[in-house]
Amino acid sequence: MQQLTKRAVTAIVEAICKVNIITSDELLANIPRQCRSIVLQEHDMQWSDFVDFLEWCDRTYAMDWLKVGEECHESSSLPIVKRLLGSSHSVKMAYWIAAKWLGESSFPLIKTKNFQAKGLEVIEELELATHHRYSIQIFQIFQGMLAAMPEKVFGLKPAHVEMNPTPRGVVYNIVIPQEQSVLLWLWRRIVGVFYMNSLLRELTIQQEEISEKSLALLKRQGEFQNLIENFQDGVFIHCFGEIRYANPKIVEFLGYEHNLELVGHSIFEKIIPPENVEMVQVRMMHLMSSSEQNISNPPVEIQFITKSGGKFNSEATAVPITFQGQRCVAVTVRDLSDRKKLQAHLMTTDRMTALGQLAAGVGHEINNPLTYVMMNLEMLTNMMTSDHITGYEKQLAAIQKGLERIRSVVKDLKKVSRYSEEESLTNVDVNTVLDSVLSMAKNEIQQRALCNFERGDVPPIWIDETRLAQVLLNLLVNAAQAIEPGDIENNSIEIKTSINENQQVCIEISDTGAGMSPEVQKRVFEPFFTTKPIGTGTGLGLPICQNIVNQFKGHMEFESKVGEGTKFRVLFPISAHLELPQTTESVDVESRKMQQGQILLIDDDSDLLAVLQEVISTKHDCVGFTDARMALDTLHNNDSFDGIICDLMMPTMSGMQFYSMLKEVAPQYLSKIVFMTGGSFTSETDEFLSQPNIRYCEKPVDTKILMDIIQSMIQPPKLESTSLESTDIKVTAKKAA
Incomplete structure (x- = not known):
């Protein structure tokens, strides 16, 4: 509903300017922003803005609102109103027209609740619509207009008007002056007739303006509705x-x-x-x-x-x-679906990162005691053999097998669980990765099905090994969980690697489980969709797998039938990053004459340090320290050592800090140091170990490999690039490219 008319607002603004002897531009220059639409008389004038405007004028100019009401009769916007009122046959009729028609059409929110006329007295009650702010100023303007109307319209004396406010409006008690003589009244009526043509013409023009504004409003409403609809x-x-x-x-x-x-x-x-x-x-x-x-x-x-x-x-x-x-x-x-998916993905990433850190920490804590247990077992075995003690070979072999299994589990756990936002791309043998994840998924599979792995002769793929392990482990666990436990002989999980007709490395994992319905198949890669019980699945495994595979230019597809099982197929392009063959020499320590050397050993684990010293001391002189700072003091101005073996992760001074200080204290030893690590679980250590001049080995290390490393430091090969390899350890020294 329209709250204000342009005609009424124009009359009041002009009157305010006239009473205060200012222009509308001067008024506009000082007016608050929310009141500008009133002075500019824009289409979206609101009652609340109008009340703000009146109250601002009251505070700023100390307004005489009765005078403003009187001046409204002289407004350029009200000639038609004056003519209409002037054509009335009496002053009382003019008050009635103003109350019942002109007032309500000018101020749609204010209604005439009561109108009574008796003799020279008129009672008029006005009421403001509910939910709108009460304004005493507008009712004072009306009081001034009602008082001045006999004078301005009929040429009589002003009326006497008393105003009594009510909760939602006012009551006016009006005493009008004595009516004119019959001759003057007749003359006014004759003049009124001549005014009728111009009056009707102006009414027609106003009606056309109203129609145009209504059409424009409807058009804007249609545009707004179209905006909301779209x-x-x-x-x-x-x-x-x-x-x-x-x-x-x-x-x-x-x-x-x-x-x-x-x-x-x-x-x-x-x-x-x-x-x-x-x-x-x-x-x-x-x-x-x-x-x-x-x-x-x-x-x-x-x-x-x-x-x-x-x-x-x-x-x-x-x-x-x-x-x-x-x-x-x-x-x-x-x-918020996308936002929730992102939050869930970030939570999963955080959990994977935490799991990776936990795995690396577990590996570090297990590998230290595992190293000295394995070395002590090896020394014990050698001692028993040398003393011709027999009868315990079977038990010793079982212990050795158990320790090897522990080492393998820790190694696989670190490989599969470690998560990093940074990728480590390399040529990866998918068969080797499958061996690792099979050992991780062994407990899940062995209670449900037989597992067969058909290895194909496949070339490497260029990928982050950890991400590939994550994908394959997820597919294997899903395959196992699709089979109900208890009927192992009649269920199977088949794994196959091959090269397809498009020269892609193909990894197939199939099961004889329940299979998926067409409805489930449509949503299998949809985040948060899962058919597993609450607490078993998040619905994020396969979507994450698909993202990883796509990231490395691969492709995932599947086929499934209810009651027969499911087969997932992962396809990757063959690696185009072929490594150039390096000049290598298999370091045959046994073929050289064994030389005795002096070795400096650093490890914060005193138990591990003791057994390493004992092993090394059988062939070489060895000095051990649990604090790298003490080792630096020993190396200062001391060229007597043939090599240094240093732990990487230590609390007081780490291996990286030791290496940095060594550059200043004894730089001649930089090429004679090999680091040992039970696990790297920070990007800083990863970056350090990836440097081409850094040599390291992973714990646990067996005695033969340790002695080979020491011998290579005492008698370094003449080649620029040397590698010592075994199934458990790799020590590298590469020339910077």
């Missing part, structure tokens, strides 16, 4: 919970086919979950009962009920509006 957020409007409007997007979000399925229904019965009803009611009443303008509820994350009974995650914002003539609440709904 909005990418959901929008619905309700009045005390009853849905009055729903745009196509909210209909789509909630799984309905047409907005008629929502309009007319209660939000509390249709779309608000029971646990959110109280919160929504409080927010609704806050908006519906407040008289403040530009009020809104802050955004809140909330779930809506869909047509199928599911939950739709959203962020909702509510504001009060006038819709179809009633105060309503408009709610904007934003889909």
Whole structure:
């Protein structure tokens, strides 16, 4: 509904300027921003802005509002009004026309509640519409206009007007002056007849202006509706919970086919979950009962009920509006599905990172005691053999086998679980990775099915080995969990590697499990979709696997039948990063004459340090330190050592810090140092170990390999690139490219 007319506002603004002897430009220069639409007389003039304007004028100019009302009769926007009033056959009739027609048409929010005329007295009661701010100033302007009307329109003396405010309006008690003589009244009527043609012409012009404005308003409303209909957020409007409007997007979000399925229904019965009803009611009443303008509820994350009974995650914002003539609440709904997926992915990434750090820590803590247990066992075995003690060979071999199994498990755990945002791309043998993940998934598989691995002669692929292990482990565990435990002989998991017709490395993992229905197959890569019981699956495994495979230019596909099983196929391009053959020499220590050397050993684990010293001392002189700082003091101005073996991760001074200090204290030893590590679990240590001039070996290390390393330091090969390899350890010294 229109709240103000341009004609009425123009008259009041002109009167204010005239009373204060200022121009409209001067008024506009000082006026607050929210009141500018009043002075500019824009189409969207609001009652609240008009009241703000009047109150600002009152504070700024100490207004005489009765004088403003009197001057309104001289406004350029009201000649037609004066002519119409002047054509009345009496002053009382003019008051009636002003009250019943002109007043309500000029100020649609103010209605004439009562009008009585008796003799020279008129009683007029006005009332302001509810939910709108009361303004004493506008009623004082009306008082001035009513008092001046006999003088300005009929040439009589001014009327005497008393104003008595009421809660929502005022009551005017008007005493009008004595009417004119019959001759003057007749002359006024004759003049009025001549005014009628111009009066009708001006009325026609105003009607045309009103029609044009109405058409323009309808056009804007149509454009606004078109905008809302095509909005990418959901929008619905309700009045005390009853849905009055729903745009196509909210209909789509909630799984309905047409907005008629929502309009007319209660939000509390249709779309608000029971646990959110109280919160929504409080927010609704806050908006519906407040008289403040530009009020809104802050955004809140909330779930809506869909047509199928599911939950739709959203962020909702509510504001009060006038819709179809009633105060309503408009709610904007934003889909949070993508945000929730991102949050879940970040949580998964955090868990993977934490698991990787845990695995590396476990490896480090296990590998130290594992090293000295294995070395002590080796020395014990040698001692028993040399003393011709027999009968315990079987037990010693079993112990050795158990220790090797521990070493293998720790190694596989680090390989599979370690997670980093930084990729370590290299040529990877898929068969080797499958061996590792099979050992990890062994317990999951052996209770459900027999497992067969058909190895193909396949070239390497260019990938991050950890990411590949993550994909294959997930597929193997899924295959195992698709088979009910208890019938091992009749179920199987088949693994096969090969080269397909497109010259791609193909990895196939198939099972004889329950299989997937067509409906499940359509959603198999959809995040958060899972058929597993709550607590067993997150629905993120296969989507993450697909992302990893796609990232490395691979492709995942599958085929499945209910009751027969599922086969997943992972395809990767053959690596184009072929490593150039390096000049190598197999270091045959036994073929050379063994030389005795002096070795400096550093390890913060005193038990491990003791056994390493004992092993090394059988062939060489060895000095051991648990604190790298003491070792630096020993090396200062001392050239007597043939080599240094240093632990990487130490609490007081790490191997990296020791290496940095060694550059200053004894740089001649930089080429004679080999680091030992039980596990690297920071990007800093990874970067350090990847340097071409850094040599290292992984714990646990057996005696023969340790002695070979020491001999290579005492008698270094003449080649620029040397590698010592075994199934358990690799020591590298590469020339920087």
